[in-house]
Amino acid sequence: MLEVANVGVRFGGLVAVDDFSMTVEQGSIHALIGPNGAGKTTLFNSITRIGPRTSGKVYFKGEDITRLPDHRMIHAGIARTFQNLQLFARMTVYENLYAGYAFHFKRPLLSIFAGSHRAFEEEVRKRIANVAARTGIRSALFSTPQNLPYGMQKRVEIARAIISEPEMLLLDEPAAGLTYHETEELDRVIYDLSRKNGITILLVEHDMNMVMKISDRISVMSFGRKISEGSPREVAGDPEVIRVYLGGEESA
Ligand SMILES: Nc1ncnc2c1ncn2[C@@H]1O[C@H](COP(=O)(O)OP(=O)(O)O)[C@@H](O)[C@H]1O
Ligand SMILES: [Mg+2]
Incomplete structure (x- = not known):
């Protein structure tokens, strides 16, 4: 459904996203997780054309959407929410x-x-x-x-x-700032959008516990790079992921 191919984003000397690739399957809930400062929002903004992209391509249903004019994104069938509310x-x-x-x-x-x-x-x-x-x-x-x-x-x-009525929905840290109970309600809504309405979901989250429950597949980002990918079980058992998470926040 969505293919991110070797995307890189640089801010001056800082490499925020480094040669990142992933494929989001149609109908799935795909989570992108990683510590604060890993580059999740930067990649997300790059996919939705809100932010810059230094290299690489993004394909939606086989179409190269890096070439589309910004205002056509929503008409292509992709919708998003923001890390900070924009109501x-x-x-x-x-x-x-x-x-x-x-x-x-x-x-x-x-x-x-x-x-x-x-x-x-x-x-x-x-x-x-x-x-x-x-x-x-x-x-x-x-x-x-x-x-x-x-x-x-x-x-x-x-x-x-x-x-x-998008075919794909991108959510940037929807659970940030929510109580435990509110997070559970949100999990249910997101899960139903996927399973009952068939909306493909890319979920960017900081909290691994939340995504473990509802994701079909998880990509893990650290310092702009993909360090792990797989089912929730596979990712949770990956020593590299455990190291990154137990190693604390990487942002300065
Ligand atoms: N507009 C920008 N200009 C310069 N540096 C930026 C900009 N946006 C993000 N960064 C840097 O890119 C890195 C990744 O940030 P971000 O994508 O927000 O991480 P995450 O969403 O995973 O917490 C951080 O080091 C951040 O300081
Ligand atoms: Mg972010």
Whole structure:
């Protein structure tokens, strides 16, 4: 589904991502883990074209997406969330989702002017109800994000990302800052998006415990390089991974 081929990212003299390759299989939950500063977000941003890429290629369904104009990424079927929440704080959750939908589709915006406004509203209402149910945020639809528990805000962000019905969803540290209970709820939502809706998921996480439960495959990054890859069981038993994790944080 997604193939990262020899991607490198440099910031001046610093090699943040070093000749990194991995393949995310269609329908799977693939986790990318590693200590703080390993280069996970940099690689993630490079895949989604938010950040730079010094070398290498990224293919989505066989198409070289490093050549696509940025605004076409979402139309190609890839959606993402951010490590720090990027919701409109003063709009309701409903309006946030509405904005996510309107942003994705050019056609309905045109059809508003063509007079089918009511049909569009009805379509959006159904779509929002559907994603709200799938992410467990129905009770929050008419609140503003700032008044919601953090775990709920995280799920709102996921709801907004999937309203465009992407084939692939990239999540950057969705569990950061969540309580144990909120993390469990989030695990369930992510797992269901994969198993019930067939969305391919690339999950960037710092916490190995969280990804052990729901991932089909895990790639481990340290100092920009891939140091291990395999099933959760294989990765957890890899001496190199244990060394990196027990060796503490590598960021200065
Ligand atoms: N825009 C940037 N300019 C310079 N250095 C950066 C930039 N973004 C990230 N880095 C550096 O790249 C390395 C990887 O960072 P990052 O991708 O955020 O790691 P992770 O997400 O795994 O914690 C770090 O050493 C970080 O300081
Ligand atoms: Mg990061």
